[in-house]
Amino acid sequence: MQLFYTPDINPSHPQYFLSEEESKHCIRVLRLDAGSEVQLIDGKGGLYNASIKDAHPKRVILQINSVVTEFNKRNHYLHIAIAPTKNIERIEWFLEKATEIGIDEISLIICQRSERKDAKVERLNKIITSAIKQSLKAYHPILNEAMAYDKFIAKPFEGQKYIAHCEDGDKTNLKVDALSNGRYLVLIGPEGDFSPGEIDSALQNGFKAITLGESRLRTETAALEACFEANFLNR
Amino acid sequence: MQLFYTPDINPSHPQYFLSEEESKHCIRVLRLDAGSEVQLIDGKGGLYNASIKDAHPKRVILQINSVVTEFNKRNHYLHIAIAPTKNIERIEWFLEKATEIGIDEISLIICQRSERKDAKVERLNKIITSAIKQSLKAYHPILNEAMAYDKFIAKPFEGQKYIAHCEDGDKTNLKVDALSNGRYLVLIGPEGDFSPGEIDSALQNGFKAITLGESRLRTETAALEACFEANFLNR
Numbered sequence: 001m002q003l004f005y006t007p008d009i010n011p012s013h014p015q016y017f018l019s020e021e022e023s024k025h026c027i028r029v030l031r032l033d034a035g036s037e038v039q040l041i042d043g044k045g046g047l048y049n050a051s052i053k054d055a056h057p058k059r060v061i062l063q064i065n066s067v068v069t070e071f072n073k074r075n076h077y078l079h080i081a082i083a084p085t086k087n088i089e090r091i092e093w094f095l096e097k098a099t100e101i102g103i104d105e106i107s108l109i110i111c112q113r114s115e116r117k118d119a120k121v122e123r124l125n126k127i128i129t130s131a132i133k134q135s136l137k138a139y140h141p142i143l144n145e146a147m148a149y150d151k152f153i154a155k156p157f158e159g160q161k162y163i164a165h166c167e168d169g170d171k172t173n174l175k176v177d178a179l180s181n182g183r184y185l186v187l188i189g190p191e192g193d194f195s196p197g198e199i200d201s202a203l204q205n206g207f208k209a210i211t212l213g214e215s216r217l218r219t220e221t222a223a224l225e226a227c228f229e230a231n232f233l234n235r
Numbered sequence: 236m237q238l239f240y241t242p243d244i245n246p247s248h249p250q251y252f253l254s255e256e257e258s259k260h261c262i263r264v265l266r267l268d269a270g271s272e273v274q275l276i277d278g279k280g281g282l283y284n285a286s287i288k289d290a291h292p293k294r295v296i297l298q299i300n301s302v303v304t305e306f307n308k309r310n311h312y313l314h315i316a317i318a319p320t321k322n323i324e325r326i327e328w329f330l331e332k333a334t335e336i337g338i339d340e341i342s343l344i345i346c347q348r349s350e351r352k353d354a355k356v357e358r359l360n361k362i363i364t365s366a367i368k369q370s371l372k373a374y375h376p377i378l379n380e381a382m383a384y385d386k387f388i389a390k391p392f393e394g395q396k397y398i399a400h401c402e403d404g405d406k407t408n409l410k411v412d413a414l415s416n417g418r419y420l421v422l423i424g425p426e427g428d429f430s431p432g433e434i435d436s437a438l439q440n441g442f443k444a445i446t447l448g449e450s451r452l453r454t455e456t457a458a459l460e461a462c463f464e465a466n467f468l469n470r
Contacts (some may be wrong), residue, residue, distance in 0.1 A: 004369065072449065093328060100456045101448075135451045175470070213336075215469055218371045221335050228463040235410075235448060 003133050006040045007140070009048065011067060016040065016050065018060040027057040038062065041132065043140030047071035056221040072129055072140035073078040074206040077159065077183040079105040081152060082223045083190035084119040091119065092127050094220040099131035099141055101224070102231045108146040112191035118146050149198055153205045159183025162210045164222055166193045174229045184230055186210070190225040237265055238368050241339040242375070244283065246302060251275065251285065254339045254398040262292040273297065276367065278375030282306035291423035312394065312418040314340040316387060317458045318425035319354040327353065327362050329379045329455040333462045334366035334376055345379040348427035353381050384433055388440045394418025397445045398437040399457055406446040409464045419465055421445070423458040 009016050015058050026032050036054045040048040047068045054061035108119050125143050132140055214227045244251050261267050269290045275283040283301045289296035320326050329460055341352050360378050447460045
């Protein structure tokens with residue numbers, strides 16, 4: 001069934017008006033007409049079943065027939081902070097895959113060895129939005145603007161904080177350390193890894209060092225591995 | 236350190252000659268010279284430490300200094316059979332990621348609902364090769380030519396056989412069913428999933444139906460999820 005992302009929907013209102021762009025898509029491209037059933041997700045857990053009341057090509061009126069709140073609510077909170085890769089496509093597919101598998105929040109961190117110093121959040125957010133539609137997720141992961149590493153790790157976080165790095169040293173792993181149904185923040189470094197200084201300051205800020213296995217993983221693969229582990233351990 | 240993939244290396248021979256193309260890359264591009272140390276992987280578990288004896292731009296002679304056999308030998312065997320996606324790039328990144336995370340064999344299966352009926356194995360194999368070099372894997376995953384689904388599932392396989400599909404019905408999952416350090420074959424269907432008939436014939440051929448979680452996953456994400464799970468459960 002056709003799905004629309006409608007973050008501005010009012011749950012208490014029996015009708016919803018599609019934007020001009022989506023109305024055109026709905027009527028001219030999908031060729032839906034009055035009576036056709038569609039689904040809406042608000043990105044905050046709401047999944048709506050609706051039907052087309054007025055198939056106006058510029059202003060489709062939808063009749064809300066039923067709503068499910070907290071649809072497929074997640075049983076843990078996963079926040080991954082990742083250094084944008086030199087090739088931004090690698091972050092793009094991480095966002096698509098992480099959204100499919102399950103993630104709550106993503107932060108972009110600029111590290112000492114980051115080759116890329118910024119990233120267009122708007123474009124990346126569109127990738128997340130199309131992924132929640134594709135995988136029928138009623139919750140829209142939060143994507144935060146890029147921030148300097150030192151500033152980011154000093155921010156408070158209610159939950160378990162981890163840093164995944166490739167340097168030697170004592171490390172735990174999510175399988176043994178992560179509390180089930182918990183809240184986790186995982187730091188993933190740039191292509192050249194975190195600097196020893198960055199690792200020290202993370203540890204001083206209450207982060208635990210973790211390993212994601214023996215394989216040498218690319219930045220985006222390491223982030224997806226962490227995402228997979230957190231979800232799998234809470235299944 | 237610079238790494239070369241040398242599947243034709245003879246372990247009992249103290250020297251190795253780089254191909255003209257690799258010699259040129261080694262001397263003209265990387266600008267390595269006599270005495271420079273390099274590493275070689277043979278794709279069969281051998282990791283060699285070597286040094287340049289003769290920096291000839293068309294025929295570099297390497298002196299083998301030491302060899303490690305069964306380097307990072309895997310403790311289980313994972314064979315994933317996947318229907319090539321309409322957009323071949325999605326299979327390409329699955330191959331790259333699965334190689335980084337750990338996989339032994341990949342088969343391409345053509346299913347009833349496959350939109351793509353073939354795939355260029357040679358090109359896909361190059362992606363696997365660059366991934367083993369990037370992630371320092373001494374074993375080169377096997378990639379098999381595309382084969383019709385019915386023919387594939389009738390082939391013998393020593394180990395546990397699974398089919399991941401989205402239809403209703405009794406399903407187990409790898410966490411409860413997969414024996415540790417075992418041999419697993421997992422079938423992943425095309426964008427439109429396996430047909431009910433295909434699922435039935437798999438079950439009749441000794442495959443067990445599994446779920447990869449509650450999320451609605453794309454073909455390549457489902458395959459990567461299975462890859463993650465098999466590796467994680469054997470860590």
